[in-house]
Amino acid sequence: MIKGYAGRILDVDLGSRSFAFQPLDENTARLYLGGKGYGTRLLYDLTPAGIDPLGPENPLIFATGPLNGSLAPQSNRFAVVCKSPLTGGIGSAACGGSFAFGLKKAGIDILIVRNQSATPVRLEIDGDRDSVTFLDATDLWGQGTRATQEALGKGRNHAVIGPAGENQVLYAGIVSDERIAGRTGVGAVMGSKRLKAVSVTGTRKLELEDQEKFNDYTKWLRKLFRSHPVLGEKLRRYGTMGIVNTTNARNILPTRNFKYGHHDDAMSVSGEYLEDHGLVGVKSSCIHCPVACGREVAVEGAGRVKGPEYETAALLGPNLEITDLRWVNEWNFLADDLGMDSISLGVTLGFAMELQERGLLQAGLAFGDATGVSDMIQDIAHRRGLGNELADGVKRMSERHGGAAFAMHVKGLELSAYDPRGSYAQGVEYATTNRGGCHVQGASMYFESTGPLTIDPQSLRLKAEIPVVQQNLACAINSMVLCIFTTYGMIPKQVHALDPKSRLYRTITYFFERSGPLYRLLMRLKLAPVTWFEKWLTYITGQTFTSGHLQEIGERIFNLERMYNLREGIGGAEDTLPHRMLHESTFPHLDSGHPLDQLLPRYYEIRGWDPQGVPLQRTLDRLQVRT
């Protein structure tokens, strides 16, 4: 077996309460690494088109990659892959915490959970004894994710769902420690199987090809991360909420259900404000992470809990016209404890408020008014009353109540907290990403709006190239499986010290904006490992990885996801943005929204797809994507 892998897949059938260990396929690991890539390959091969995402035939795949268990910084994540009940297409989400580490220690690269249990069940996996125990989980059913993990105890690593997953809220997530695999409704699939929790233990040691080189390099890298302006300073000090003031200044902070990109009081939900008002401590809730971007806040009745991330603060804050951190902290805790994606939750609540404002729905919710929101979040998780409708997300809500023009989703997945009208590459990424409107499948906005050296976000230059390169890289990173925040370290600290008002800054961005084909060519080179992803993979597996290799692997995964979606009837017509994003402007110098129609053909061409967004056969052949 290639080093870095445990070499085993654990295949569990909840219907027959049986399990089997199978060997990991080396060729698939070479082509898809692991994590999301390997998981997508398995999903494609194990299921026919058209299955019910909440039916027994939808497998729930927990997948680690070659970096997990290696102690590389930020290698604490696992991917979850299944058919999404929210979008009907590829479902995938990644999660920090400690579960990935536990799986690898148990000698398991991938866990497949098939079929459904008739009654609530939980799994205890012991990797040292190669045993899987099916335990009754009736006593835990209905419990929050925190109480559930407390009841399961320390000594094992857990992945659990809360009431939202049990009740199949279409944007329910799976929680490990205080982190969540939030997007695309993977928790609803776990709930449909009546699987409350998976606990894993083991003491196996991961074998690396060159442990000494890996250790030396990692030691050096930890120092670099700690002194880096983003990883070691800003994220460490303010958490991800540290960008609220940035997105607000750039006019891309979702406000009032994305009607605006700016809120006058956004500073009150920023990381800087939190530091002075209510920060209790730092939460290092992802194992072996030197960044520790988690914040700790106090919530009445719950005590010290993990604080909101940027997405949560923005979408449960200014997006609802709320700027009181106490509410945001409480709603964030509720979402985590009930086990649901706070991005989809915030967008759905904003949509319901706008429906109410327009007289299309009587939800008892209003922008700028916290009254009733906590109760509604509980109702969503338990599918009570109107909460039962909000539990289905904005796409279905708009089909029932109207308001499609301001239903903020792509392919059924609610948008993240970056308004694409002020970040054109991010808009292309939202439109084309296979799982739907999400930011962590490329994070293109970093090059336009939130990074230290940003190109003009509203020029068309490089706006098709950046999403392609970034989506490919993100696919590879989510298959190692690594935290995407490690990519921020690629921009050296000297660049962060550049004054945006300086001539040098303008000169660099001028040439970068015009680098198009050269930029793509550079990323495709297979000369030598440069970044830490490449070096780690090389030291761990013994095979040489370069940026070109990672681009190729990522492109392969992205195209396989695309083929999965096409098989489910999701194609180019769904590569779009909400009407509001395309036709309403939030910038005084522009009279329309995102110019997607001008960018999409170029994006398809770079991808090697036809004008309808279907991969050409020669593209699939080049990438060895078997369909």
Added chain:
Amino acid sequence: MSITVELTYDLAKALGSRRLELEGTPTLRQVLTLTRDRFGAEGAAFDRLTRVTALVVNGVIASRTHSLDIPLQAGDRVSFLKAAAGG
């Protein structure tokens, strides 16, 4: 009508106010001067806190669209922006 100047968190904390309203249609250069004036004897603190800071006009980084000497328009929003962040 006036120009709204939004400050970074550090500037706001130092000045005790999150934003300033400037009358008329000053240039960006004047905005810098007028904002610095609000710091009085603490002008050096303003210089330090704005050393690596972009000026953003209505959400767009100013150096791309505005010369420092072109007058702003009534109703414009000027933000001091400290970049280098995650997400």
